[in-house]
Amino acid sequence: MTVVAVVAVIVPLLLQSGKKPAPAAAHDVAVYKDQLDEVSRDLDSGLIDSAEAEATRAEIARRLLRASEAEAKAQPSQRSRMPWAAAAAAIVLVPIVSVALYLAVGSPGIPDQPLSARAPATSPHGGxxxxxxxxxxxxxxxxxxxxxxxxxxxxxxxxxxxxxxxxxxxxxxxxxxxxxxxxxxxxxxxxxxxxxxxxxxxxxxxxxxxxxxxxxxxxxxxxxxxxxxxxxxxxxxxxxxxxxxxxxxxxxxxxxxxxxxxxxxxxxxxxxxxxxxxxxxxxxxxxxxxxxxxxxxxxxxxxxxxxxxxxxxxxxxxxxxxxxxxxxxxxxxxxxxxxxxxxxxxxxxxxxxxxxxxxxxxxxxxxxxxxxxxxxxxxxxxxxxxxxxxxxxxxxx
Missing domain, CATH: 1.25.40.10 (Tetratricopeptide repeat domain)
Known part of the structure; x- marks a missing residue:
């Protein structure tokens, strides 16, 4: 039961630790790319003329360039040490604390008692x-x-x-x-x-x-x-x-x-x-x-x-x-x-x-x-x- 409890705690933590946090700049790059596609669609549908389209593309391109540079500077992976610390604590501390508490307040010398034996023995009507x-x-x-x-x-x-x-x-x-x-x-x-x-x-x-x-x-x-x-x-x-x-x-x-x-x-x-x-x-x-x-x-x-x-x-x-x-x-x-x-x-x-x-x-x-x-x-x-x-x-x- 202790092993199951430990596994239940550490698996989500380890999975979480392996994930890369997506930089905010990556989101901006995706947005600007969508905006460029939208300008092309507006030009094709006649909503804007070619001069307006070029001006808009130039502005979006400048923003896209800045966002791309910010994304490149971001650390590719910064795994937090906290999940590993928590996992280590779970592996070491949970068994120690559990065993210590059981030895202090439990009764390891008492034999198992099946559920069927716990019903009132004197009851004529059954458990x-x-x-x-x-x-x-x-x-x-x-x-x-x-x-x-x-x-x-x-x-x-x-x-x-x-x-x-x-x-x-x-x-x-x-x-x-x-x-x-x-x-x-x-x-x-x-x-x-x-x-x-x-x-x-x-x-x-x-x-x-x-x-x-x-x-x-x-x-x-x-x-x-x-x-x-x-x-x-x-x-x-x-x-x-x-x-x-x-x-x-x-x-x-x-x-x-x-x-x-x-x-x-x-x-x-x-x-x-x-x-x-x-x-x-x-x-x-x-x-x-x-x-x-x-x-x-x-x-x-x-x-x-x-x-x-x-x-x-x-x-x-x-x-x-x-x-x-x-x-x-x-x-x-x-x-x-x-x-x-x-x-x-x-x-x-x-x-x-x-x-x-x-x-x-x-x-x-x-x-x-x-x-x-x-x-x-x-x-x-x-x-x-x-x-x-x-x-x-x-x-x-």
Whole structure:
């Protein structure tokens, strides 16, 4: 590295030292020669007569003669000694100073530490996510008004069990980008996670705002029903769970938890225990992840779709690398299949794009972005959000 630094310094200096400075007289000679040519052109074109041309040529010739004499007297090459002195100083002093400083303040006895070994060893989420968050935090420190950046980093905070930071990030994104269903859902889920599964008032307010944007959104209805059970409003909770189960896909993994909560609400309200007909036989036959179970006290866990739930993330942390990767790939595949078949909002497509980038599937992310833009081609606002998100994720369009 020292040699490279020295070469970078001395090569330009040596090249500079070999150049001859052009005397000012050489410039004058060239100008006068051009003027003589111009006089000839003016004479040929009839702009001046022969007498004027001769007089003008005589004057220019006198000036040209003086400039030629001055050029001849100038030193042909006067190379400055300064570049050579600087080069010598660089060759001698840079290595000496560098080695002296390193021996004084460095640690030459410490062995090399590869970059891969510098990631936090205790992090269950891996060094890549840690470095991603460090880069995002550094960027947001300098660009706190970038709402898209806040919206991209917020779900990552939630997935790595930093719910307070996630809630802050979702709140910033909503403040800067405006409210939408997915941001409000993320805010509500972050608050629930921060409160240890308790659906507090701030979380309920976020879920209600999400329903104002998307009346049939799964997560807000799920959490608001959980809140009713937690508050002891069992009659209202039973009605909420019945409505939820009638309108949700019975194959989804959270259905078992929803049915358990419905049974609890029915018993608490003194009602007969009865499951809705639509969900009467959802002991799922298709391969699914284990359904979320209600933790002690009935605290809520997030539904698994369209993205992984808090339960899924906790379970994933207990798996080995291969099983965890397989579970994540399965979740992303199901989201992609649903969007391909049934379509989805711009936020759903952005979530899929983000998931592909986290999995380092850049081609799939680019294809998802193209499909998202095609699906929302008639909605200028949605298309702009998708393109903005793609740019923030580094997905070429």
């Amino acid at each position: 890549d996510v840690a470095r991603l968050l460090e880069g995002a935090e550094a960027y947001l420190k300098d660009n706190p008004s970038d709402g898209t950046a806040w919206s991209l980093v917020a779900p990552v905070y939630l997935r790595v069990n930093r719910p307070s930071d996630a809630a802050t990030a979702f709140g910033k994104a909503i403040e800067l980008l405006g409210s939408n269903a997915q941001l409000q859902i993320g805010l509500g889920e972050s608050i629930v996670a921060r409160e240890g599964g308790k659906v507090v008032e701030d979380a309920k307010a976020a879920f209600r705002r999400a329903l104002e944007h998307e009346a049939n959104a799964v997560e807000p209805r799920f959490f608001l029903a959980v809140a009713l059970n937690q508050e002891g409003s069992f009659k209202e909770a039973a009605a909420a769970w019945e409505a939820f189960l009638k309108t949700t896909d019975p194959r989804e993994p959270w259905v078992r938890f929803a049915r358990s909560e419905l049974e609890k609400a029915q018993k608490g309200a003194g009602l007969p225990v009865k499951m809705p007909d639509v969900a009467a036989a959802p002991e799922v036959t298709a391969p699914q992840q284990p359904a979320p179970q209600a933790p002690a006290g009935g605290e809520a866990t997030a539904p698994a779709a369209p993205g992984p739930s808090a339960e899924d993330v906790a379970a994933a942390q207990q798996m080995n690398t291969e099983d965890r990767q397989a579970m994540i790939n399965d979740m992303v595949s199901r989201l992609a299949e649903r969007l391909e078949t049934d379509g989805g909002s711009a936020d759903d497509w952005i979530r899929l794009m983000r998931a592909y980038m986290v999995l380092d599937k850049k081609d799939e992310a680019r294809q998802a972005a193209a499909k998202a833009i095609a699906a929302h081609g008639g909605d200028a606002a949605a298309r702009a959000r998708i393109e903005q998100a793609a740019g923030g994720l580094g997905i070429p369009l």
